[in-house]
Amino acid sequence: MNSMVATEAVEKPPTRPLQETWGKNERMRHIPSVEWMTWKLDSDVRRRIDKLLAPFSALPADDPRHAAAEAELRALCRAIDRFADTVRHNRSGQGPQDLANRISWMIGQAIGALHSLDGTLFGRRYPFQTHERSKAEPIWGALLAVIEHVNRVTPLIRAIDPDVDMRIYENLVHLTEPMPEKPMA
Numbered sequence: 250m251n252s253m254v255a256t257e258a259v260e261k262p263p264t265r266p267l268q269e270t271w272g273k274n275e276r277m278r279h280i281p282s283v284e285w286m287t288w289k290l291d292s293d294v295r296r297r298i299d300k301l302l303a304p305f306s307a308l309p310a311d312d313p314r315h316a317a318a319e320a321e322l323r324a325l326c327r328a329i330d331r332f333a334d335t336v337r338h339n340r341s342g343q344g345p346q347d348l349a350n351r352i353s354w355m356i357g358q359a360i361g362a363l364h365s366l367d368g369t370l371f372g373r374r375y376p377f378q379t380h381e382r383s384k385a386e387p388i389w390g391a392l393l394a395v396i397e398h399v400n401r402v403t404p405l406i407r408a409i410d411p412d413v414d415m416r417i418y419e420n421l422v423h424l425t426e427p428m429p430e431k432p433m434a
Contacts, residue, residue, distance in 0.1 A: 283368045305318050329355040
């Protein structure tokens with residue numbers, strides 16, 4: 250007879266070792282490193298936004314181009330805020346109300362949140378037995394959204410100041426040897 254009494258010890262099935270561990274999984278090739286994301290946001294995106302905000306700040310509020318540029322800059326603020334929220338778990342305090350100061354403050358908050366990530370585990374695929382998505386993919390998507398909003402602001406600011414591209418792309422190429430003054434041919 251195969252009956253079981255409640256006081257009998259239940260045999261546990263043999264435990265299997267985990268098939269994958271997070272630390273041993275390979276990095277996802279489509280996700281850049283935390284260091285690169287930090288550099289991109291801190292150096293490239295912040296510098297570009299600062300150059301785009303200068304003509305906007307000088308534009309009078311009653312100019313018809315002001316409303317469209319302000320709406321897109323506010324959308325950029327929301328994109329940066331979503332990016333920072335994706336990276337961190339808690340919310341920080343309320344930022345400044347001035348648009349230029351708010352964008353700079355929010356980028357600082359997002360960079361601080363990026364610094365809190367573990368660079369060795371970020372971008373690795375979660376073990377498949379956990380049935381979870383990696384947190385790196387939404388973070389990368391949110392950074393791409395920030396970059397896209399900067400690209401949407403650029404033509405609106407270009408309508409205000411046609412020379413903004415020259416300032417954005419200055420220092421893009423550094424010549425190690427100056428161009429010779431004598432013609433080559």
